[in-house]
Amino acid sequence: MGGDEQGAVRSGLPRLRLDELLEELQVRIDEVRGTRDRLNGLLEAVMSVGRELDLPQVLRGIVEAAVVLVDAEYGALGVIGDDQKLAQFLPVGISDDLRAEIGDLPSGHGILGELIRHPEALRLSELSDHPASYGFPAHHPPMHSFLGVPIRVREDVFGNLYMTEKRGGIDFDEEDEAVLSTLAVAAGIAIENARLYEEVRLRERWLTASSDFTSALLSGLAETEVLEGMLERARDITGADIGVFYLVGQGGELRGSLALGDGAEAHRGIVLPSSAGTLAAAALGEEDGLITVADVGTEVRITVQPERWKGFGPAVAVTVGTKEKLNGVLILARRCGRPAFARAEIAALPGFAGQAALALELADRRRDTEQMSMLEDHDRIAR
Missing domain, CATH: 3.30.450.40 (GAF domain)
Structure with a gap:
């Protein structure tokens, strides 16, 4: 789709739940007691994920911003499928070569599945101490500290953000949780807008294909x-x-x-x-x-x-x-x-x-x- 067409679709998209988003962000930003630089980083991340309409790029941008905001060595965004398992898993911090050695991406066992079953923020000092801990496959880097929050699109849980290994060997704290939860709110709005854009784009492509097919037959x-x-x-x-x-x-x-x-x-x-x-x-x-x-x-x-x-x-x-x-x-x-x-x-x-x-x-x-x-x-x- 050309730039003009994309701009037309973009301008036609409603600013979904804008008042609700701003109110929620204000509440959550008040919880972030960090420095001005951190608040600026959070606001820039919120703005950044909201500017993109291509869903794969939105998802990648969300998890990359999250890793930077909470200073995590590793991060991932898991998208939950209709079967309540992970339909997509987008990791950050692990090289392609190491990912190939690890093998299949996770489907939702262990701690990852815990957030699917109980979609609320989870903060751990040691992953292996949690009763739902499932262990890691061969070649997987060691991970200890953990922070996970759900991403909701309206009332539905779309997926989860998973952060591990806070840099400096320290634990994720309440402020990290508040920052990540704030980003998750903005992420839900961005995902909803991207989905709507994708639905409009797909509908246009199907309609064009139908028209071309009919014209070709009748020609x-x-x-x-x-x-x-x-x-x-x-x-x-x-x-x-x-x-x-x-x-x-x-x-x-x-x-x-x-x-x-x-x-x-x-x-x-x-x-x-x-x-x-x-x-x-x-x-x-x-x-x-x-x-x-x-x-x-x-x-x-x-x-x-x-x-x-x-x-x-x-x-x-x-x-x-x-x-x-x-x-x-x-x-x-x-x-x-x-x-x-x-x-x-x-x-x-x-x-x-x-x-x-x-x-x-x-x-x-x-x-x-x-x-x-x-x-x-x-x-x-x-x-």
Whole structure:
């Protein structure tokens, strides 16, 4: 999105809960009894996270500001998923090489899970002394002092800030807790604004894709070429690693007509039952024609050729059709370890699929009309 477009969206965003934020910040700043430099640092951090609208950049900025404000050697921001586990974990202070040696990022055990279960500030002199302490994996640097606070977006807990190892070998104190809690309030507002911006941006991208798809079909382009473009746009908008489109055959079977991305060859040309045993069949069984799964590679409902989905995790499937005719099923999936499809990312997917179905129906009618016209011309010439 260009600068002008981004500026237009930015100006249209409401300043969410501004009065409430200012009141809350005033109360919390009063609790910070530190130096003018520290107060200035806090206010600058609050302003900084509020200026950004790109959500990944917002999250990274929050945790980087937090580490500086409380003088922590290590910090992280954990985003809580729908399953109450960590869907994202953004660490600061650990090198990429060391992160690779440690292995998988945490999912929410131990102290990290304690804050998920009990979303309130937690300050510890020694991590290992807490009953919920889970220990550290191999190669993990030693950590002792700890400070964690929740980040709320309106009434919902979005995630937590985790700070460890106060520099100088001392403990985090009440003032550190007040500073971090103040930043968390501002972070909640910034995240809400960034989410709203992302929803507007995604909605615009889906609408543009639907319009382009319809125009391409009605312009006379080959249907396969147009469907391939539709699949690629859906992959691009959702960040999916693979996209598959199954057409419904004359006998009701599902035929893998198009597949793009990683492992696409395993899906091309295969014929699957529409009754059960596949992700596409599961989508057909849903009232709204939409289904999401956390791990398509281990999904119990996929019993027909499940090896096709080996190495993939989050997936979404949506039916493409009208009340009169079912055209097929669109499936998008990401590799294992990638985040699940967020509600905002796929909220417009059923509408996109519905527009695609209408466009296909219009193209069919146009072809029928053209064929009828040709037949009438032949009859007229024959007479």
